Amino acid sequence: MKPIKKEKPGENPVRASYLPFSQPWIEEEEIRGVVEVLKSGWLTTGRKTLQFEEEFSKYIGVPHSLAFNSCTGGLHCALAALGIGPGDEVITSVFTFAATANVVCHLGAEPVFVDIDPQTLNIDHKKIEEKISPRTKAIIPVHYGGRPCEMDNILALAKKYNLYVVEDAAHALGAIYKGKMIGALDSQVTCFSFYPTKCITTGEGGMNTTRSPELASKMKTWRLHGISRDAWDRYQKGGSWYYEVVSPGYKYNLTDLASAIGIAQLKKAEEFQRRREKIVSRYFKALKDFPFILPPPFKEGRNAWHLFPIQLKLEELNCTREEFIEALSKENIGTSVHFIPLHLMPFYREKGWKEGDFPNAEEAFRRIISLPLFPKMSEEDQESVIMALEKVVGWYSK
Numbered sequence: 001m002k003p004i005k006k007e008k009p010g011e012n013p014v015r016a017s018y019l020p021f022s023q024p025w026i027e028e029e030e031i032r033g034v035v036e037v038l039k040s041g042w043l044t045t046g047r048k049t050l051q052f053e054e055e056f057s058k059y060i061g062v063p064h065s066l067a068f069n070s071c072t073g074g075l076h077c078a079l080a081a082l083g084i085g086p087g088d089e090v091i092t093s094v095f096t097f098a099a100t101a102n103v104v105c106h107l108g109a110e111p112v113f114v115d116i117d118p119q120t121l122n123i124d125h126k127k128i129e130e131k132i133s134p135r136t137k138a139i140i141p142v143h144y145g146g147r148p149c150e151m152d153n154i155l156a157l158a159k160k161y162n163l164y165v166v167e168d169a170a171h172a173l174g175a176i177y178k179g180k181m182i183g184a185l186d187s188q189v190t191c192f193s194f195y196p197t198k199c200i201t202t203g204e205g206g207m208n209t210t211r212s213p214e215l216a217s218k219m220k221t222w223r224l225h226g227i228s229r230d231a232w233d234r235y236q237k238g239g240s241w242y243y244e245v246v247s248p249g250y251k252y253n254l255t256d257l258a259s260a261i262g263i264a265q266l267k268k269a270e271e272f273q274r275r276r277e278k279i280v281s282r283y284f285k286a287l288k289d290f291p292f293i294l295p296p297p298f299k300e301g302r303n304a305w306h307l308f309p310i311q312l313k314l315e316e317l318n319c320t321r322e323e324f325i326e327a328l329s330k331e332n333i334g335t336s337v338h339f340i341p342l343h344l345m346p347f348y349r350e351k352g353w354k355e356g357d358f359p360n361a362e363e364a365f366r367r368i369i370s371l372p373l374f375p376k377m378s379e380e381d382q383e384s385v386i387m388a389l390e391k392v393v394g395w396y397s398k
């Protein structure tokens with residue numbers, strides 16, 4: 001990095017308006033789709049959702065896709081359909097969003113955390129085996145930031161111990177692992193999120209994919225009250241009012257309003273991916289000499305780049321991560337932190353975990369910042385991020 005004159009962050013900010021860390025990209029097509037549904041007389045799960053599911057299957061290259069009103073609901077249903085319940089253990093990364101582990105608790109089962117690989121920030125597959133017990137039923141790998149986990153190793157381990165694999169692909173729409181789209185691998189279920197910051201959005205929503213027709217059918221039932229046939233079938237002409245409840249299912253169906261947005265967004269998924277890649281490659285180029293640890297290359301496929309996480313080399317800076325974020329914010333640059341390791345949360349601490357249990361996740365957490373990254377971000381937006389980083393690094397460098 002070139003030497004910079006010290007200028008206090010916040011005085012004379014690099015941009016006048018605040019740049020959020022992420023922002024959805026909604027265009028006329030999404031709006032038209034929603035209006036069309038509003039005028040159609042059918043608002044909840046119906047024709048549009050079926051279309052969204054079919055198009056999603058085609059994009060991923062998987063036989064079954066089921067739309068949910070969130071990825072959290074999708075994860076919950078996947079585990080329920082696999083029969084996970086009280087007394088069972090489910091292994092997952094400690095460096096994830098609360099939903100991944102909370103759903104395990106919803107079912108009366110216990111999440112068992114594993115530390116991350118300090119480079120990839122994904123679950124360290126070499127540390128999974130030592131956590132497997134006779135009660136272990138499933139592994140939930142989380143593709144952190146959109147970078148696929150070491151799925152060959154994880155799937156082999158699952159096979160060896162007869163475990164299910166449910167992928168948390170909330171970040172990973174568009175990711176490719178060894179030639180296959182995430183969502184089309186040999187795990188039992190893969191769960192995607194359409195939360196507004198994720199790769200595509202439906203406002204709120206999610207999608208589960210599976211190769212198994214039995215699991216697809218079970219998840220469909222769990223998704224809507226445990227009813228064996230959905231409302232769309234029942235309320236059509238010739239449909240019957242009769243239904244049966246076969247499990248105490250949930251209410252996790254996606255509305256046609258949301259699916260209309262999803263159909264329009266999915267068409268742009270590849271363009272969004274290209275734009276994310278372009279932004280990322282500019283970040284790599286501009287930040288290579290900064291006191292940051294940048295994400296390592298991924299050679300086995302494609303990173304979906306939901307996030308661009310940098311880790312501050314705190315040894316070279318006179319500040320904490322919090323102060324760094326605060327200074328960027330004063331420059332009108334939004335950032336986020338993914339994630340606070342789950343074992344540090346009061347609820348999970350009560351289960352017996354404590355500081356020091358997962359040193360790699362704790363160390364990453366101390367240094368990590370997610371920089372703004374979204375397809376709609378302009379070159380000028382990104383230039384302002386880089387200028388603000390230069391300024392903040394200049395101010396705090398030792």
Ligand SMILES: *Cc1c(COP(=O)(O)O)cnc(C)c1O
Pocket residue numbers: 069070071072073096097099100142168170171192193194195204205206
């Ligand atoms: C966003 C997210 C979820 C939950 O997705 P929702 O659609 O908001 O329910 C689950 N896991 C991870 C890792 C996430 O980032």
